[in-house]
Amino acid sequence: MFAIPEQFSNATKANFESQFALFSSLTAKTFEGMEKLVELNINTARATLADNSTTARQLLSAKDPQEFFQLSAAQAQPAAEKAVAYNRQLAAIATGTGAEFSKAAEGQIVEANRKVIALVDEVSKNAPAGSETFVAAVKTAISNANAGYEQFSKTTKQAVEAIESNVNAAVSQFSQAAAKAPAAAANAAAAAA
Secondary structure, three states: OOHHHHHHHHHHHHHHHHHHHHHHHHHHHHHHHHHHHHHHHHHHHHHHHHHHHHHHHHHHOOOOHHHHHHHHHHHHHHHHHHHHHHHHHHHHHHHHHHHHHHHHHHHHHHHHHHHHHHHHHHHHHOOOOOOHHHHHHHHHHHHHHHHHHHHHHHHHHHHHHHHHHHHHHHHHHHHHHHHHHHHHHHHHHHHHO
């Protein structure tokens, strides 16, 4: 008779440990993502500072306005390419971190569901006669919750894929516009001369 409360106590303890493991895992993944983001931003800031210094020296050494505009136009394409590369790296970090979150959460949820089903099966063995309907209802509720989670997970994955697709399309459009920028700047320089 005392087996059922003990089983619930053990299940509660296991659930708490599982949630703590999930929280620890997600915290670690968050810090990994933040480390990557900080490293990307520091490296980008260093490179940008060096590039800006070089560009400023070149522009200050221009002998006339036409050379100044030509040098300015020549800098547009490399700057745009660097911006595109930065955005791709940023998107890769975000996508990778999101995937790690999903993987960790899915693993914990599958394990928790397995434990809940095992607990229900164990408790139902010791359940009094006539409780079969209640046990079946609990199993149905668990099954419905799992189906709902699976649908939510699929929808989330589709949303992430759509966001990635939109980011890639925006980067592609930006790249195309950046490729056209030097020609437009050269035309403006020629018109100014």
